[in-house]
Amino acid sequence: MARILITSAIPYINGIKHLGNLVGSQLPADLFARFNRAMGHEVMFICATDEHGTPAELAAAKAGKPVEAYCAEMHAVQAEIARGFRLSFDHFGRSSSQRNHRLTQHFAGKLAENGLIEEVSEKQVFSIDDNRFLPDRYITGTCPNCGYEAARGDQCENCTKQLDPTDLINPRSSISGSTNLEVRETKHLYLKQRALRDKLEAWIDSKKDWPILTTSIAKKWLNDGDGLQDRGITRDLYWGIPVRKRATSPGRGWRAKSSTSGSMPPSNTLPAPPNGPTPTVMTTPPGNAGGAPTRVRRT
Ligand SMILES: [Zn+2]
Numbered sequence: 001m002a003r004i005l006i007t008s009a010i011p012y013i014n015g016i017k018h019l020g021n022l023v024g025s026q027l028p029a030d031l032f033a034r035f036n037r038a039m040g041h042e043v044m045f046i047c048a049t050d051e052h053g054t055p056a057e058l059a060a061a062k063a064g065k066p067v068e069a070y071c072a073e074m075h076a077v078q079a080e081i082a083r084g085f086r087l088s089f090d091h092f093g094r095s096s097s098q099r100n101h102r103l104t105q106h107f108a109g110k111l112a113e114n115g116l117i118e119e120v121s122e123k124q125v126f127s128i129d130d131n132r133f134l135p136d137r138y139i140t141g142t143c144p145n146c147g148y149e150a151a152r153g154d155q156c157e158n159c160t161k162q163l164d165p166t167d168l169i170n171p172r173s174s175i176s177g178s179t180n181l182e183v184r185e186t187k188h189l190y191l192k193q194r195a196l197r198d199k200l201e202a203w204i205d206s207k208k209d210w211p212i213l214t215t216s217i218a219k220k221w222l223n224d225g226d227g228l229q230d231r232g233i234t235r236d237l238y239w240g241i242p243v244r245k246r247a248t249s250p251g252r253g254w255r256a257k258s259s260t261s262g263s264m265p266p267s268n269t270l271p272a273p274p275n276g277p278t279p280t281v282m283t284t285p286p287g288n289a290g291g292a293p294t295r296v297r298r299t
Pocket of ligand 1: 161
C-alpha cells in the first residue's frame with residue numbers, strides 16, 4: 001500500500017466556477033483519487049480556494065464587503081458546489097488560512113536563507129483615472145513579442161510569453177480602458193530563478209519516467225528566448241501574506257498573493273494595511289493543506 005497525496009489546481013475565489021474548472025482539473029484528480037483508493041492505497045486528496053490577490057479585492061469592493069468576509073462567503077459557496085458534485089476531497093481548505101500563511105512564510109524564508117531572494121526597484125504602471133496601481137493582468141496592450149493587440153500585462157495569451165506590464169506597447173487599463181497611465185517606482189522582492197537554471201535542468205534530465213510533453217514544456221521555460229528569468233514575487237497589496245525580506249530580519253512585513261493573480265496597493269475603496277503599502281509574495285504552495293477544515297463528503 002502506498003501513501004498518495006493528490007492535489008488538484010485550486011479554483012480562484014471570485015465568482016462561481018464554470019464546468020471547465022470541474023472537467024479540467026478537479027474531475028481527473030477525483031478519478032485518480034478514487035482509483036487509488038479502490039486499489040487499496042492510502043490517499044490524501046486536497047484542494048482549496050485561491051483567495052489572495054487583486055481579483056478578490058476588486059470583487060469584494062464591487063460587492064460592498066470587506067475582502068475577508070467576501071472570501072469566507074465564497075469559500076462556503078465553492079465548498080458546497082464541490083459537495084454537490086460529489087468530489088471526494090479529503091480536505092477543501094483556503095489559501096488565506098493561517099497554516100498556509102505560515103507555509104508561505106516558511107518557503108520565502110528558506111529561499112532568502114539560501115540567497116535566492118533579491119530586493120529590486122522596479123517601475124509599475126499607475127492608472128491616474130482609476131487612482132491605483134494596475135496589477136499586471138489588468139493592463140492590456142500589444143505584445144512586444146508577437147504583436148497580439150490584446151496581450152495582458154502578465155502574459156501574452158497568443159504566444160504564451162511571460163510579460164511585464166511595462167513591456168506592453170500602447171498599454172491601457174483593463175478596468176476602465178483608460179490610457180491615462182504613468183510609470184511609478186516601487187520596490188519588490190524577486191526570486192532569483194536564473195541561479196536555479198542549471199540545477200533545474202539537471203533535475204529535469206534525471207526524470208526518465210516523465211511524459212515527453214512535461215519535459216519539453218519544462219525545458220521551454222528554461223531555454224526559450226533569454227532563458228529562465230528572475231521573477232518578482234511580491235506585490236503592493238492589502239489582501240496577501242506578509243513576508244520579510246530576510247528570514248531573520250525584523251524589518252517590515254511584505255504581503256503575498258497567489259501566483260496566478262495580479263495585485264495592487266491599497267486604495268480608498270479598500271481597508272488600509274497596518275504599515276502602509278507593502279509588497280507581496282506570489283507563493284501559494286501547491287495544494288493548500290491549510291485552513292479550517294471544510295470536509296467534503298467522500299462518496
Ligand atoms: Zn505575444
